[in-house]
Amino acid sequence: MATIAIARQEGGRRRARLAQRIRANTSAITGGVILLLVLAGALAAPVLYPGDPLDMVAAPFIWPGTDRAHVLGTDMLGRDIAAGILHGARVSLVIGLVATLVSIVIGVTLGALSGFYGGRVDAVLMRITELVQTIPPFLFALAIVAILQPSIPSIVVAIGLTAWPSLARLVRAEVLKIRHRDFVQASISLGVPHWRIIVLDILPNTLAPVIVSASILVASAILTESSLAFLGLGDPNVASWGGMVGAGREVLRTDWYVATLPGLAIVAAVLGLNLLGDGLNDILDPQR
């Protein structure tokens, strides 16, 4: 009876593991494909819709599917929604990538120093990390953008400055694991400069988890950027998904497509990045 139960449980776990592996590959591929589509849209924007997506191009309130020239219709100011979505993809991807790069530079530097030197350096840096982690990140980003005035650089700075703590902790933990390995100790006793050891010996070994978090960070940066734009803190000179949803709220009762369509683009981009991150995580971390 009990043996059968254990056998059944083992069978269940094996099935779960197999499902896990299939799931990992499926999600990485699905995520990659979605992301490529978003990227293609961003690249095609200036070709398909040359000119400023914020310009009025037709009568207002053309419903989606009613006019061949404007597939997704026009908003209350006669701006083409499809043009806004494709141009918005450029803005979202650029902000997401650059902001993540800023976070990676801060997070990896602090995490590596903290993990490598330990002691007082570690105590001070981790205190700072904890402090930044305590401040609600979105509110913090909001305050920074509000004070610096909304523009693409200020949004990038705000997101980059608020998103690094989790990465710093991750890198610190990885560095702690590697720091006492023989090859690192050998380099130290050979008198190799510390920065060389950190950059050449240690950091390459933390690459896998950093890549996984980077894809999740880009996704959350895109969410933050669109949320800021939704509240009216987007760069006023470019089309952005969140800004389009925010502006469409005024005509929600009658022309709900104006606010809802651009949201689907956000879902697609974020979903693609999350799937990719999940899949990579399972593929790169074989213990799970």
Added chain:
Amino acid sequence: MTRDVLRDGALHAARRFGQIVFVVLGIAVVNFFLLRLAPGDAAEVLAGEAGAATPEFMAALRQQFGLDQPVHVQFAKYIGNILTLNLGYSFRQGMPVSWLILDRLPATMLLMGASIGFASILGSALGFLAARHAGRLTDTVVSVVALLFYATPVFWIGVVLIVVFSVWLDWLPVGGMATIEAGYTGIAYAVDVARHLVLPALTLGLFYLAIYTRLMRASMLQVYGEDFIRTAVAKGVSPRNVAARHVLRNALLPVVTMLGMQIGSILGGAILVETVFSWPGLGRLAFESLFQRDLNLLLGILLSSSVLVVLVNIAVDLAYRLLDPRVEIG
């Protein structure tokens, strides 16, 4: 024995108090430099940049903050003000910042409590279900839905829910916290507030529902691999009992930890939800301050919500101790 517990408690409280002071000081430093980054001098920023204050008031402010003095004196004055819980005065709202914040706090707590309750209970249940049927259809469906909600921006969910439930079906109110003109009292008032609460709480909760579902599923599967579960199964405990009594209990711990870690992000989500549904809480106040360029009020909200994060984490630590007696909090 009791004395030990008391001493531990006192030490713990002292540590926590130190933590709060550190956070307040740290954020005060951040705020001070943010204010200096803003265009115009701090008095203009503090006065709301709109000429809402009289010249005499501006002069008084400049003196209060010592703007004619060197930076370190200004800094000391700023910290002194914050440590005495003086967050300044909002000229736009005509009230001290601390009053405004305390006034709006209950609405936000209600919204957050409802969302977290909904998200953690339903999320744990769905994660439990998915883990029990790992690799089967139920699991796939639950996981895909969770993944979708995880990728959907909060404000967009709010907009869609309004379109469906308020505009098309006309079941629930579009926004606000109560039907003021109806003048309800007692139970009728509570029902009215609850009706207003449904959509905002759902909106804020769905994202976290996704997180808790994913977390609970992963956590359950991990606990299933532990030795004591094998023992329980070998003993002949029925699968249902293993799942409910042994696995579920232990799998709940990471969910509680996550709650503490997520509180800051939930506060951020509340800003968006309160803006979409005109819910009169802290988030809506933050949006108003943004709109009126009342930066001092915005920074006051930033400071007090960070303190709230620390307080919630203290509460989570205590809850953790109740759930798992092995945990020592030092």
